[in-house]
Amino acid sequence: MSLPVEGSTVLVTGGAGYIGSHTCLQLLEAGCKVVVVDNLDNSSEESLRRVKELIPGKAENLSFHNCDILDEAGLDKAFAAQKVDAVIHFAGLKAVGESVAKPMRYYSNNIAGTVTLVAAMERAGCKSIIFSSSATVYGEPATVPCTEDFPTAALNPYGRTKLFIEHMLTDLQASDAQWQVVLLRYFNPVGAHPSGRIGEDPKGIPNNLMPFVQQVAVGRRPQLSVYGDDYPTSDGTGKRDYIHVMDLADGHVAALCKVRKDEDCGCITVNLGTGTSTSVLELVNSFAKASGKEIPMQIVARRPGDAAEVYAKTDRALEVLGWSAKNSIEQCCIDQWKWASENPYGYGGPE
Numbered sequence: 348m349s350l351p352v353e354g355s356t357v358l359v360t361g362g363a364g365y366i367g368s369h370t371c372l373q374l375l376e377a378g379c380k381v382v383v384v385d386n387l388d389n390s391s392e393e394s395l396r397r398v399k400e401l402i403p404g405k406a407e408n409l410s411f412h413n414c415d416i417l418d419e420a421g422l423d424k425a426f427a428a429q430k431v432d433a434v435i436h437f438a439g440l441k442a443v444g445e446s447v448a449k450p451m452r453y454y455s456n457n458i459a460g461t462v463t464l465v466a467a468m469e470r471a472g473c474k475s476i477i478f479s480s481s482a483t484v485y486g487e488p489a490t491v492p493c494t495e496d497f498p499t500a501a502l503n504p505y506g507r508t509k510l511f512i513e514h515m516l517t518d519l520q521a522s523d524a525q526w527q528v529v530l531l532r533y534f535n536p537v538g539a540h541p542s543g544r545i546g547e548d549p550k551g552i553p554n555n556l557m558p559f560v561q562q563v564a565v566g567r568r569p570q571l572s573v574y575g576d577d578y579p580t581s582d583g584t585g586k587r588d589y590i591h592v593m594d595l596a597d598g599h600v601a602a603l604c605k606v607r608k609d610e611d612c613g614c615i616t617v618n619l620g621t622g623t624s625t626s627v628l629e630l631v632n633s634f635a636k637a638s639g640k641e642i643p644m645q646i647v648a649r650r651p652g653d654a655a656e657v658y659a660k661t662d663r664a665l666e667v668l669g670w671s672a673k674n675s676i677e678q679c680c681i682d683q684w685k686w687a688s689e690n691p692y693g694y695g696g697p698e
């Protein structure tokens with residue numbers, strides 16, 4: 348059965364990045380034409396070369412513009428090359444610590460970048476946008492699972508940019524009913540395409556747990572620091588909702604189906620998570636099993652701003668998008684290890 352997205356043209360900002368590249372692949376698979384806009388700031392064009400290699404029959408349906416979302420003329424050029432039906436907007440900076448040290452870089456790239464993108468969309472007559480938001484907008488939730496109508500909070504400049512862009516796009520849609528807006532709140536993306544050809548390739552020291560564990564397993568880092576073992580959880584370590592990046596990519600295809608078949612969808616906010624949580628120690632054990640490697644670790648102090656447990660309520664995703672996550676944490680670790688062991692330095696060489 349063909350999906351209602353077949354034949355659609357989608358402009359994907361940040362399409363060369365981790366979630367972006369996996370989503371491009373699934374969009375091509377579903378029969379879309381994909382126009383990637385990426386400045387390669389924290390990504391590599393090699394990811395797109397490999398996406399094409401994974402889908403040889405449809406490789407010509409992917410085009411790439413090396414362009415910053417703050418570059419008005421560059422965006423106009425990318426939109427002018429063909430009629431764009433919808434935009435999936437991944438491009439943005441995402442390191443919490445860096446956002447505290449360099450807030451203006453975050454406000455400029457994330458917020459001003461989105462303003463510039465929306466203006467270019469208006470000039471091009473495209474009024475459908477799917478935005479990469481984050482469970483970070485729940486702050487430290489008072490209870491779990493997190494439902495989409497929980498109060499929102501931002502604990503750092505990065506989180507504030509996600510929250511502010513959500514408000515901005517909501518206001519935009521309220522001002523003009525022709526706009527379609529889907530705000531996707533991701534929980535913790537992990538894993539890689541099962542081929543091991545594409546995956547996450549963070550620059551420098553990874554901030555997030557899974558890429559750090561991966562770098563310990565391949566010998567790039569001596570040990571993992573576990574941020575606290577005195578949380579009120581089953582084993583004392585923090586619990587999160589880890590979602591396989593292929594499930595996440597399929598969530599974007601489902602969101603695109605929604606905007607393509609439901610003209611009046613308005614503005615929708617949807618969690619993309621699994622609805623279950625895994626502790627740091629459980630994840631490390633699962634990764635050690637998948638890789639056959641020992642992961643040396645030490646318990647250190649809690650990281651400021653970390654909640655004890657965060658996971659998604661997933662009912663709305665199923666109801667509104669007909670989507671749910673399929674992969675277990677075991678599968679996430681198996682696919683993460685295939686990518687890591689075959690590409691220990693990501694898309695590049697040793698540092």
Ligand code: UD1
Binds near residue numbers: 483572585627653
């Ligand atoms: C973090 C960000 C969040 C962002 C998300 C995705 C913070 C406070 N939160 O979420 O805003 O949206 O990444 O980029 O930075 N852990 C360790 N050792 C490590 C790394 C992590 O023990 O070296 C633990 C953490 O305490 C947490 C879990 O592993 O319990 C997951 O951490 P992480 O991958 O950074 O994700 P979040 O904290 O959920």
